Amino acid sequence: MGHISLSFEEIESVEKLNRVTTALMTLDGVESAEVGRHGADVEGNVRRETLIAAVEKLGIKAY
Secondary structure, eight states: OEEEEEEBSOOOOHHHHHHHHHHHHTSTTEEEEEEOSSEEEEEESOOHHHHHHHHHTTTOOBO
16 A cells, blocks of 8 residues: 655635545545645555546646
């Protein structure tokens, strides 16, 4: 199992934080995701590009 840290533009609402958490947790291979206002720490067997795509699909710039 690997660890990936993501950064993204600041999230101001709890609703968006919950949406990002849900988007990451529903990806195949993700074991856990801790999401904050400026980024996320993800544990699991998933590619970084997949995580970034899931966040950006919500309209949030991730890197």
